Amino acid sequence: MMEKRLQGKNAIITGTSSGIGQAALKLFAESGANIWACDRNNSEENDALLAKIAEENGVWIKPVCIDLADEASVSEAVKGIMKEKLPIDILVNNAGVSYGTALAMMPIAKIKELFNINYFAQLQMIQLVCKSMMRQKNGVIINMGSVSGMEVYTGNLAYGSSKAALMYATKLLAKEYAPYGIRINAVAPGTVHTNMDCARTEAQMEEVLARTALKRGAQPEEIAKAIRFLASDEASYMTGSVVVVDGGRTDF
16 A cells, blocks of 8 residues: 555645646545646536546545746735645745757747746746745645756856755745645656656757666656655655756766
């Protein structure tokens, strides 16, 4: 039987319709957590899946429509959650976008769009949710970093910079919010078999895996387990950490 290490906790998870976000949602539900499942694209099919996962695990899962590219949408979504007057124990800032090319060919507007989603929207989520967590004097936040924010390679300027900024913010905000009993950490995955990594060409994927000790990419569930660990009491003495889950990349 799955250990209910998140039993009775209430979690906000963004980007739950696929990839790491969906894997985290399933694992959190199996671990006893109730979930606000935040995603830009809600559908009847997705809502039915959420209801099925909730019923199977004896928890509630509430779909929340949110567009991280729209500051007003983020604000309204979090306000709607807070109106329920329930404790918000965990925030998983998972959703993000990827875009890569050399600066000479990259519109500045595209860089701004990526930063709005991968960085500024994440800070907005933290700022809003921490209002509730500060009153509770406890809470856990996990941000989705990336080894792309640690490596330096051509075409990685926008995405890598946004993830580097978020991981820096993780370390700084961990100090700001520690007096309120709030822990803030990040997970930095390497190559993961998701739609985002499928954007790479076969040659690009082969090159990355050649630099990976385990010679394979991760399954989303493997990253979700690291997220669950940081969300649980097993990580009670961890804050300001960036946990690298990359299969042994050799770039840094």
